[in-house]
Amino acid sequence: MRETLVLNASFEPLATVSLRRAVVLVLQGKAVVEQARPGRRVRGPAVEVPAPQVIRLCRYVRVPFRRRAPWSRRGVLVRDGHRCAYCGRRATTVDHVVPRSRGGEDSWLNTVAACAEDNHRKADRTPEQAGMPLLKLPFEPTPAESLLLAAGAYGTPGRRSAVA
Numbered sequence: 221m222r223e224t225l226v227l228n229a230s231f232e233p234l235a236t237v238s239l240r241r242a243v244v245l246v247l248q249g250k251a252v253v254e255q256a257r258p259g260r261r262v263r264g265p266a267v268e269v270p271a272p273q274v275i276r277l278c279r280y281v282r283v284p285f286r287r288r289a290p291w292s293r294r295g296v297l298v299r300d301g302h303r304c305a306y307c308g309r310r311a312t313t314v315d316h317v318v319p320r321s322r323g324g325e326d327s328w329l330n331t332v333a334a335c336a337e338d339n340h341r342k343a344d345r346t347p348e349q350a351g352m353p354l355l356k357l358p359f360e361p362t363p364a365e366s367l368l369l370a371a372g373a374y375g376t377p378g379r380r381s382a383v384a
C-alpha cells in the first residue's frame with residue numbers, strides 16, 4: 221500500500237510509495253522525514269524511526285516532461301483549495317503570477333487561485349510590482365495528483381513555503 225508522500229528536494233510532491241520503501245530511503249540517507257505519523261514507529265535493521273507520512277529527497281530529481289500533469293484552471297483552484305493566494309479568502313478566479321501580457325504562461329508554477337477582487341487589483345503586474353506578496357507558492361502536482369484534482373478529491377498535504 222502506498223501511504224507515504226515523497227517530495228522532491230524542492231518540496232514539490234513527486235509520488236507516493238509504501239511505508240517500507242519510504243523507511244529504506246530514509247535509512248539510506250536519501251531522504252529525510254518531513255512529517256511523521258504520530259505515535260507510530262518503524263523498526264529498521266539497527267534503528268527505530270518514526271513512521272514517515274511525508275519524506276523529502278535529499279537530492280533534487282528532475283522530472284521528465286512526459287510525467288507532467290496537464291494544466292487546467294479548475295486544477296489550479298482545487299490545488300489551492302479555492303483559497304486566494306494573496307488574501308486567503310475564497311477564490312473563484314485564476315491569476316497569472318507573471319501576467320500573460322508579459323509572457324507568463326498557463327502553467328502550474330505561474331498560476332494561483334485568486335479572489336476576483338485581488339485578480340482585478342493586481343491586473344497586468346507581477347506580485348512585486350503590485351505590492352501583493354504570495355501567501356503560498358504555486359507548485360506542480362504529480363500526474364497521479366492531477367487525476368485526483370480532476371476528480372475533485374485532492375487534499376493538500378502539510379506544505380512548507382520554504383522554497384523561495
Ligand SMILES: [Zn+2]
Nearest residue numbers: 304307335338
Ligand atoms: Zn484575495
